Amino acid sequence: MSNKKNNLHFSTKSIHVGNDTDETGSVVVPIHLTSTFRQPLFASTEKFVYSRVGSPTVKKLEENLAMLENADYAYAFSSGMAAMTAIFTMFKPNDHIIISKNVYGGVFRLVTQVLNNNGIDFEFIDTTDVKNTEKAIKKNTKLIHLETPSNPLLELADIKSTAQICKKQNILLSVDNTFMSPYGQRPLDLGAHIVMHSSTKFISGHCDVVSGVLMMNNKELSEKITLIQNTAGAIVSPFDAWLLLRSVKTLSLRVEKQFINAEKIANWLQNNSKVKKVIYPGLSSHSQFKLASQQQLSPEGKSVYGSMISFELDESIDLDKFANKLNIITLAESLGGLKSLISCPYSMTHASVPKDEKMKLGITPNLLRFSVGIEHIDDLISELDFAIEHN
Ligand SMILES: Cc1ncc(COP(=O)(O)O)c(C=O)c1O
Numbered sequence: 001m002s003n004k005k006n007n008l009h010f011s012t013k014s015i016h017v018g019n020d021t022d023e024t025g026s027v028v029v030p031i032h033l034t035s036t037f038r039q040p041l042f043a044s045t046e047k048f049v050y051s052r053v054g055s056p057t058v059k060k061l062e063e064n065l066a067m068l069e070n071a072d073y074a075y076a077f078s079s080g081m082a083a084m085t086a087i088f089t090m091f092k093p094n095d096h097i098i099i100s101k102n103v104y105g106g107v108f109r110l111v112t113q114v115l116n117n118n119g120i121d122f123e124f125i126d127t128t129d130v131k132n133t134e135k136a137i138k139k140n141t142k143l144i145h146l147e148t149p150s151n152p153l154l155e156l157a158d159i160k161s162t163a164q165i166c167k168k169q170n171i172l173l174s175v176d177n178t179f180m181s182p183y184g185q186r187p188l189d190l191g192a193h194i195v196m197h198s199s200t201k202f203i204s205g206h207c208d209v210v211s212g213v214l215m216m217n218n219k220e221l222s223e224k225i226t227l228i229q230n231t232a233g234a235i236v237s238p239f240d241a242w243l244l245l246r247s248v249k250t251l252s253l254r255v256e257k258q259f260i261n262a263e264k265i266a267n268w269l270q271n272n273s274k275v276k277k278v279i280y281p282g283l284s285s286h287s288q289f290k291l292a293s294q295q296q297l298s299p300e301g302k303s304v305y306g307s308m309i310s311f312e313l314d315e316s317i318d319l320d321k322f323a324n325k326l327n328i329i330t331l332a333e334s335l336g337g338l339k340s341l342i343s344c345p346y347s348m349t350h351a352s353v354p355k356d357e358k359m360k361l362g363i364t365p366n367l368l369r370f371s372v373g374i375e376h377i378d379d380l381i382s383e384l385d386f387a388i389e390h391n
Pocket of ligand 1: 079080081082104106147151176178179197198199200210211212334
């Protein structure tokens with residue numbers, strides 16, 4: 001089953017697209033662990049030739065992933081950063097690229113320390129106000145890259161309005177949709193040209209795979225990405241592709257539960273006197289709550305707010321002591337999995353962002369980022385309560 005336009009629901013398609021039984025009758029896609037494929041003739045044009053260029057297991061995954069974002073094409077990469085690098089590789093010296101200022105620290109490092117000598121003019125701007133984005137456009141602007149909600153401050157950018165500007169000015173729009181997952185937001189439907197995920201996060205959901213994905217509808221773009229990926233070689237392994245295919249089958253179930261847990265925890269944190277600030281797009285106190293309600297929709301059209309919460313504890317709380325009291329909530333980088341994880345962006349994910357820049361952005365040493373899992377809500381809340389009270 002591969003038709004993205006059929007009438008089945010997202011959760012059904014997650015299980016079935018790319019997961020057809022093969023000629024052996026196997027109900028699960030096999031892992032093709034082979035680097036190369038036998039060719040019948042010297043000049044034959046077989047579907048699979050060499051696994052960097054194409055693997056049957058990876059192709060099945062890509063079919064499945066494309067469906068998640070209503071895309072015609074999907075490309076699975078060895079990491080989210082490899083997928084980001086492929087996007088930027090499409091551009092040449094003197095091209096201008098606008099990026100949300102509050103992006104994942106690794107993207108900031110990629111642009112400022114790895115690609116900075118390539119002659120591309122990267123500019124970080126505040127994309128929370130579309131007027132600001134429009135003002136930053138120059139004659140040579142070729143790409144706008146949004147991360148919404150952003151990591152870790154959960155700032156939103158209006159995808160639809162930005163896409164309208166991009167269309168008028170012939171600029172590409174890419175969106176990092178990692179934080180919402182394809183269940184919670186589908187940027188291609190809102191006019192974006194490329195959607196990127198660190199599939200290490202919600203798509204994998206089990207903290208056991210590092211991978212990335214790009215999805216798109218435009219054939220010309222897909223040919224550019226195919227060339228870059230086949231040549232540069234940042235492919236996902238067949239084994240990881242198989243794990244991801246398995247993970248997507250439970251994406252809806254996991255994410256629905258994570259979102260419900262997160263809403264409850266955000267409300268609980270907001271009412272705790274030792275918590276100074278709670279940032280969660282589902283709270284009416286979030287300055288972009290209205291945009292979140294319109295833009296972040298489940299496949300059934302219900303407003304959803306994600307399972308990422310950032311919060312600041314009172315200065316009287318010793319963060320290390322707090323972390324030491326946690327047991328089921330693990331102090332670790334990454335997010336989106338069924339296991340709850342907590343991190344301190346200042347010293348962990350955003351360590352490579354200069355101190356002044358972090359403080360300007362609002363990434364303070366006291367800010368914690370909580371990726372809410374699928375544990376029982378009472379266990380999560382009682383653990384947070386214990387760690388705050390016994391400090
Ligand atoms: C929003 C976002 N984009 C991109 C990445 C990079 O993905 P990966 O770690 O899979 O390379 C991350 C990683 O944390 C992320 O949070």
